[in-house]
Amino acid sequence: MNTYTGATTISGGTLAIGAGGSIAASSGVNLTAADATLDIQAGSQTIGGLTGIHLAALATDVYLHDTYFVIAHFHYVMVGGAISAYMAGLHFWWPKMTGKMYNDAWGKVAALILFIGFNLTFFPQFLLGMWGMHRRYHAYPPDMQFLNIMSSAGATVLALGFILPAFYLTWSLKYGEQATDNPFGATGLEWQSSSPPPLTNFHTIPIVVTGPYAYDAVESERIYEKEEAITREVRERILAAEAERPVKETNVV
Structure with a gap:
């Protein structure tokens, strides 16, 4: 050397x-x-x-x-x-x-x-x-x-x-x-959308129920079920409101 x-x-x-x-x-x-x-x-x-x-x-x-x-x-x-x-x-x-x-x-x-x-x-x-x-x-x-x-x-x-x-x-x-909306039980708002997502990314406004990096093994299943329940409830309310909304009649001259 x-x-x-x-x-x-x-x-x-x-x-x-x-x-x-x-x-x-x-x-x-x-x-x-x-x-x-x-x-x-x-x-x-x-x-x-x-x-x-x-x-x-x-x-x-x-x-x-x-x-x-x-x-x-x-x-x-x-x-x-x-x-x-x-x-x-x-x-x-x-x-x-x-x-x-x-x-x-x-x-x-x-x-x-x-x-x-x-x-x-x-x-x-x-x-x-x-x-x-x-x-x-x-x-x-x-x-x-x-x-x-x-x-x-x-x-x-x-x-x-x-x-x-x-x-x-x-x-x-x-x-x-x-595939389900969240097949891996991941966190993050993108997993509240459908699979595949619509052109607007979300059918409804996603709801934050946990942090994006909360990967605790014990809590992940509970958080996933909570997200699914909230998302399902919001979708049902929006669909019900749209069904009850009166349709405007238009007169064609």
């Missing part, structure tokens, strides 16, 4: 720990909507954030730069922090958008396949990068063949994990059960 590398490793490593730690801690913010896909997303993003420490420290980045370690780190951050969150959001909002429920068991199977396929694809690339395999090379040493085959096999499993939701979500549009 030369003098410059050794002198900058201490300060660079300290800054990297701070930055990497904040990235890892930020993954906890995304756990408000408890979902299998979000749990996977949190763990993957944490690994991506922690491996960024090594790329931010000069002493290790000199060796790991432009290797497969960088590719693995990038995908653990982006797939763990963005793509998995997108898949979770798609499943979370699908009943509200379409008015149809998908098969929840298939959703959990798809999340498990995504988890296995993703780690089988990119975790071996951490090892390949540490062994010195650079990016954009069309050939590599024979002793790296096994991990490359494992990564390719994992990519096939990962593709299946993305294709499977396309099938059961499309299937639900025609054969899925009618």
Whole structure:
């Protein structure tokens, strides 16, 4: 290690720990909507954030730069922090958008396949990068063949994990059960609207009965029932008032 590398490793490593730690801690913010896909997303993003420490420290980045370690780190951050969150959001909002429920068991199977396929694809690339395999090379040493085959096999499993939701979500549009207004017992005014919502978003003015982040397990069912009762009562009153309203007669000349 030369003098410059050794002198900058201490300060660079300290800054990297701070930055990497904040990235890892930020993954906890995304756990408000408890979902299998979000749990996977949190763990993957944490690994991506922690491996960024090594790329931010000069002493290790000199060796790991432009290797497969960088590719693995990038995908653990982006797939763990963005793509998995997108898949979770798609499943979370699908009943509200379409008015149809998908098969929840298939959703959990798809999340498990995504988890296995993703780690089988990119975790071996951490090892390949540490062994010195650079990016954009069309050939590599024979002793790296096994991990490359494992990564390719994992990519096939990962593709299946993305294709499977396309099938059961499309299937639900025609054969899925009618979704209720709040199928997940979530808080927030948007879940008082019908599924799918009307063009005006709400049939009636929504009523606030709890905070948007009151996810207490004991109170959630009671709050949900209270919201349903109040919303139903308001709708009945409005419909009754509209039925009793006299119709104005117009004389056509």
